[in-house]
Amino acid sequence: MSTALSNLRLRGIHHQSSASVIALENVIVSYPSVNRNRTTYALEALTFQIEHGEQIAVVGPNGAGKSTLMKLIAGILDPSSGSVEVYGSGPGGHICIGYVPQRSQIDFSFPVTVEEVVMMGRVGKIGLFRWPKREDWSIVHDCLSRVNASDLARKQIGELSGGQQQRVFIARALAQEAEILLLDEPLAGLDVPSQEAIFEILEGLSPDNVTVLLATHDLERAADKFDRVMLLNRRLVAFDKPSVALTPANLMSAYSGHMHRIDGDEGRILLTDECHDQDDADQAGTWSAVDGTWSEVEKSEDG
């Protein structure tokens, strides 16, 4: 552990070698409800640690706070109380955190090519008043080839399929030399081969000890591909090896009323989601029911 940590190249602010990669201590995210004198909680009393190089699936129903958690760790959002630490200090000083946003948050008509998108990841390293050097471009092209997207380099970002776009954003995080990779529902809307391609890339990150958090609805994949599964529904329901975390009792607790049947034979789990999206003040009402496995569930914003 300590030798692995000492191999880290230090960037941004100092990484404390004794600290966990990510540590949350009693974190609460709340905001006042519109027109009412009550408080809405996006996350309640979250405490956990994540160690170097772990690959973790964050699972929970819509509105469980998965996106909120990602934004906390990325330093995009501050907790209402409690502490978020990355390598022993607040995330706001680190430039080693790669954040792959939900695709719905990006304007894909923007006039920018794939290689320019990946180059954006280098801007923190390049610094103000400087232009990308040949070395930066060669890093960009290396990162594109690591995600099998070299042939897409000169295309406009909107010309790509959803899976290709996800891979390009992962390449951007690699170009950023991210040591922590946060992926917010990267599998949503992708076909199986595209999902497989993303998992292959993530497996390729293991030797580099990149710590990965991936938010997903797909319990099968979570059980299959990750070191630990975090089961989230505003509070931490379970956080352990897949076989320990994904028990029927835990799943019932996380999905509460939204789940109707667990079909344990082949690990296939049938769920119904009828979840209020209370996080999103603009989107009052009910997220409509979807039957089938979670992998087929359309994603929705969850804060």
Added chain:
Amino acid sequence: MADIFALLAEPWQHGFMVRALLATAMVGIVCSVLGAYVVLRGMAFFGDALAHSILPGVVLAFVLGWPLAVGALAVGILAAFAIGALSSRGLLKEDTAIGVIFAGAFALGVAMLSAFGTYTVDLAHFLFGNPLGVSESDLLSTFLLSGFVLLVVFLFYKEFMIISFDPLLATTLRLPVSFFRYLLLILLAVTIVVSIQVVGIALVVAMLVTPAAAAFLLTQRLWRMMAVAGAIGAGSGLAGLYISYYWSIAAGPAIVLVATAVFVVVFLSAPGKGLIWRYKPA
């Protein structure tokens, strides 16, 4: 053939036309380049509102005999921050805040003009521009301010691109996002001030949005979009002035109409994106 050259060259024999042509070309370029961000960030209404909001500043400077740019810039920045303050913390939606400030400030400007100025003539100049009245000192300040805007856009090209394309990335790269956002607003205010003499308050938004929108349909990279928009903006400016000169049409509207015509042609025929290319016979 020689006739055409004679027609094209004739306006250049007048000093006021030379100044008008230079100022218009410069304004066309700076508006269109910054307009790329206005289009990509969805700030068209904001830009229009900001242009109207600076009228009281222009009138005040006009009455006191100060350079118009000083009053306009001060009020423009004030308006930008007022809109930001009204819409921050989610109290009001941004377009509502813009509407309130925009109409209120514009009314104040018109009221001041009616009290102090030679109302109709001045109002028409402020609203629709008067490029033929550009003085040498106007031309100098146009070039200095435009040069400043273009320099800042160039220096912070990659930062402005990131905050426009993916502000969350900008945050994780620990760029000073608010600083760049306000810097962009200040550049917008400066650009509007520079443009007022040429196209006027009411039509500035056309120079900000129309060439950039046409360029958006023609290009797939930001710097190319800026270059093409700048060319369309400057070209529309020159063509509009010629039309104004020979057909006695007010210059500001003539320039805007040329830009609009260019946009319509591009919208219909842009490779791959234009209406003609997307048309499929039933």
